[in-house]
Amino acid sequence: MALPVKHELSVIKIGQILTRYPFAATFFENNGIPADSNKEKSLDEYFSTIDETYKEDMAISQEHFTGQLEEYITQMLSFLGDTGTKVDSLTILPGHGKTGEPENFSHLTIKKNEIISIVGPTGSGKSRLLADIEWAAQNDTPTGRSILINNEQPDQKWRYSSSEKLVAQLSQNMNFVMDLSVHEFLELHAESRMISDRKNIIMKIIDQANHLSGETFDTETPITALSGGQSRALMIADTAILSSSPIILIDEIENAGIDRKKALELLISEGKIVLIATHDPILALMGNRRIVIKNGGIEKIIENTDDERSILTEIEIMDKKIQSLRRKLRNGEHLTTID
Amino acid sequence: MNLVTVSGPPSVGKTSVILKTIISLKSRGLKVGVVKFDCLYTDDDVLYEKAGIEVRKGLSGGLCPDHYFVSNIEEVVDWGLGKDFDLLISESAGLCNRCSPYINGINAICVIDNLSGIGTPKKIGPMLKSADIVVITKGDIVSQAEREVFASRVHSVNPKAVILHVNGLTGQGSFELSTLLYKENDHITSLKGKTLRFSMPAALCSYCLGETRIGESYQMGNVRKIDLGKN
Numbered sequence: 001m002a003l004p005v006k007h008e009l010s011v012i013k014i015g016q017i018l019t020r021y022p023f024a025a026t027f028f029e030n031n032g033i034p035a036d037s038n039k040e041k042s043l044d045e046y047f048s049t050i051d052e053t054y055k056e057d058m059a060i061s062q063e064h065f066t067g068q069l070e071e072y073i074t075q076m077l078s079f080l081g082d083t084g085t086k087v088d089s090l091t092i093l094p095g096h097g098k099t100g101e102p103e104n105f106s107h108l109t110i111k112k113n114e115i116i117s118i119v120g121p122t123g124s125g126k127s128r129l130l131a132d133i134e135w136a137a138q139n140d141t142p143t144g145r146s147i148l149i150n151n152e153q154p155d156q157k158w159r160y161s162s163s164e165k166l167v168a169q170l171s172q173n174m175n176f177v178m179d180l181s182v183h184e185f186l187e188l189h190a191e192s193r194m195i196s197d198r199k200n201i202i203m204k205i206i207d208q209a210n211h212l213s214g215e216t217f218d219t220e221t222p223i224t225a226l227s228g229g230q231s232r233a234l235m236i237a238d239t240a241i242l243s244s245s246p247i248i249l250i251d252e253i254e255n256a257g258i259d260r261k262k263a264l265e266l267l268i269s270e271g272k273i274v275l276i277a278t279h280d281p282i283l284a285l286m287g288n289r290r291i292v293i294k295n296g297g298i299e300k301i302i303e304n305t306d307d308e309r310s311i312l313t314e315i316e317i318m319d320k321k322i323q324s325l326r327r328k329l330r331n332g333e334h335l336t337t338i339d
Numbered sequence: 340m341n342l343v344t345v346s347g348p349p350s351v352g353k354t355s356v357i358l359k360t361i362i363s364l365k366s367r368g369l370k371v372g373v374v375k376f377d378c379l380y381t382d383d384d385v386l387y388e389k390a391g392i393e394v395r396k397g398l399s400g401g402l403c404p405d406h407y408f409v410s411n412i413e414e415v416v417d418w419g420l421g422k423d424f425d426l427l428i429s430e431s432a433g434l435c436n437r438c439s440p441y442i443n444g445i446n447a448i449c450v451i452d453n454l455s456g457i458g459t460p461k462k463i464g465p466m467l468k469s470a471d472i473v474v475i476t477k478g479d480i481v482s483q484a485e486r487e488v489f490a491s492r493v494h495s496v497n498p499k500a501v502i503l504h505v506n507g508l509t510g511q512g513s514f515e516l517s518t519l520l521y522k523e524n525d526h527i528t529s530l531k532g533k534t535l536r537f538s539m540p541a542a543l544c545s546y547c548l549g550e551t552r553i554g555e556s557y558q559m560g561n562v563r564k565i566d567l568g569k570n
Contacts, residue, residue, distance in 0.1 A: 030461045030495045031468070059437060059464040059537050068468070072498040127511050135515050142366070142514060159515070162494040162502040168483045177454055177481050188457075189484045192491035239483045 006070045010062070014046065015039030017069075023080075023194065027072045031065060032058050079163055080194065087166075087246035088112050088150050090133065090273055095144030097297025098125070103145075105301055108291070112246070115264055115274040117284045120293030126277050129293060130249050133275075134167040135159060143296065163193075168243040170235055171251035176223040182206065182234065183219040189242050201241060208237040208266055213258050229257015236263045240270045250276045253283065261286070261316075282319055285312040340419055341426045341525050346440050346466050347450030349432045352476040354383045355507030356450055357428055358390055362510070363517035369425040374415045376408050376431035383430075393422060404431065405438050405539045412442070413530045420528065426521050439465040439537040442530065446520065449500075452477040453489050460492040465537040467493070472519060473500045476507050 009017060014035050018025055028035035038046050047055075047062040055061065089111045094103035110116050118126055125143075132145045136154040139146050147154060149166075158166045178185060186205055190198040210216045213233035217226060226234065232253065239248060248267055253260050253276075264286055267274050278284050285308055292299045304312075321338050328335055347353050354375075361371050375383050375396045387394035395418065399407035408431050419427035431440055433449075441447035449470035451459065454477050460467060467473065473493050478486050490502050501519065505512035544560035 026495050027498075030492070032461075056538060056541070057437075059439060059468070061537070064469065064537075068498055072495070075494075075498055127509055131511055131514065140518070142363070160501050162490050169478075170483060171479065173480050174482050175480060176485065178457065178485055185484070189488055192488045235482045235484070243483055243487065 006066055009066055009069060009073075010043045013040060013042055017043075021073050021076070023076050024069065024073060027069060031068070032060065033065070076194075085149070085155065085164075087273070089148075090247060091148035091151060092129075092133070092298075093146040093148065094298070095132075095137075095139070095141075095146070097143075097295045099295065101297065103297045103299075105298060108298070108301055109151075110273050110275075112271050112273050113268040115268060115276065115287040117287040117290040118275055118277045118293060119279060119284060119290055120299075124293045125296040126293055128296065129291075129298070130167065130169075130275070130277075133247060134165065136166060163244065165245050167247045167249055168239050168245035169249045169251065170239055170253070172254060174235065176226070176231060176235075178223060181220050181222055182217065182226070185223050186238065186242075189238060193242060193244060195242070205234070205237045205241050208241065209233040212236060212263050212266065215257065227257060228254070232258050233263075237266065240267045240272065246271070247273045247275065250274065250278070250283075252276075252278050252280065282312065282315055285309075285315075340416075340424050340527060341446070341521050342416060342419070342527055342530075343426065343428050343446045343448060343520050344441055345428055345430045345448045345450060346433050346438065346470075347474075348455065348463070349434065351450050351452040351455070352507035353430055353432070353450045354386060356474055356476060356505050356513065356516070357430060358386065358392075359505070359507060359510035359513035360517045360520065361390065361392055361428075363514045364426060364521065367517075367521075369521060370423065371426045371428065372419050372422055372424040373428045373430060374418070376404060376411075376429065378404050378432065378434060393424075403540065403542060404434050405440055408440055409535065409539065416527065416530050428520075433463070433466040435540060436462050436466075437464045437540040439469075439535065439539050441465065441469055441536045443534050443536055445527070445530075445533070446471055446525070447536070448472045448474060450474045450476060451493070453481045453486060457485075457488055457492055460489075460496050463496075468497050469536045470497060470500050472516070473497060473502045474505050474512075474516060475502065476505055478504045479506050479508070479511075 018035060025035060043062065043066060089109050092108045094105055096102050118129065120126060128143055132141050132143055133147055135141060136147045136149070136158045137145050138153065157164055180188065183202065186202045187198060190201055195201055206219060213229045215227060215230055217230050253263065260283060264274060276283050276287060284290060285304060288304055290302050292302060324339065325335055345353055345357060357373065364371050372393045373387050375381055375394060376399065377396065378399050381396055381398070384394045384396045397407065397411055412429065415429060416427065433440070447470045449467045451467065451473065453475060475490060475493065486504065493502055503512055503516055505516055541561060544562050545558055550557050
């Protein structure tokens, strides 16, 4: 599709603009210009028919509107034509801690489908590390770290594009706040991502969410009425499948009502790089490595040991037992033995 | 001196965002001052003072806050120049959705929050649609999907703006914002000759002048009637 030219946008019929760039309908709607009833007019004609008071009331000017429309169309065309940057690896190059001491590692590369945990006390610098990744730091943040994507200096778009962000976040404190049913909500998210095959992708997300929580929900349920486990399951499935961000940061996931192992498997099966900030031993050991943060800097990077791997197997068994007790309590049963 | 105008609906976290951002600006050795515009009351000036930032406040009282802002911004700039600031930040609440506080050629930031509902970007006029930078707050308490949808709605009404997510509590994103606020060659020495990006909401009727009685015979000047249809 040809790029729009501002002058041309002013003189061709609004109907022609919409035929050429169907996605522009949203732009007209959100900016308060009724496109449907003015298809036969050009923008020049439309703006000459509306009176000054209306323009003043709605705070619209032709110059501003057309300029923004041109920008919107240009960006959307490049977004639609772009198959998206495939992120295969993320590399962190060292900077320094809070008091300026250099970080003690040469470089850290995390590949897609990999899980890495981040440990360290509150205030030690976990958020700053995440922010460095999100901003694709180039020795220009307070830590002096640099980030490489696919072993190269990252594109500026990761900083300034509104539709492509490097990092998606899932945290304990997050809630759904929209007044929508599960189906409407997913529909809206898919629409904002310009997904054409919405029906299938929505079904896939619902299937996966049900698989994670084990408590099946109806797609007509308001998202604000889902149980804690169901909400978390839906957030994770949606982020895995619909979010454009290649890196997922998880800030703890509560144990209740969700299969965390399956959740992580889902995320990495969608080609994501997963970072988990946690002190929960099961989650922390699910990655193969962990980053230890101290005093604002990365102090070390630890590989899981054989001892830790066997500890993980043991605590997973304990966890299953606790989950099964929980299930029995929920079903109104007596607890007799731990099996 | 650079000038930045920050605006946004009440309670979105403008002051928190500015306070966190100034920390990064100060660590670059920049001298920053703030002028806070509000309507009836504000104690945000105390917050700025506590953080060691020079601040002045202006309360519009019974006047339209937008009109009050534009009638005073020139004096505010003179004050900032006298204080030898590198960067002067004006903070004002957009109290109606038609607020239009931005000046051509002066960096304009609109702050809105994720909790305000996805219909909100469409409802806010020039304050959002003609901003250079849109800061979205309170992203830590809503889902990833809602953040993405909200940002895409903002983008669809203002595609030219840079959209940043800032957490006013932890300061996440504030360093990044600070890198966009000060430019070596964006200095101003006066606002003379500059214009507003949009005309401000108009008002001039008998109620502007203190009329309190209700009834058609007391209404004079710029009065408009609601259309309720026919019975």
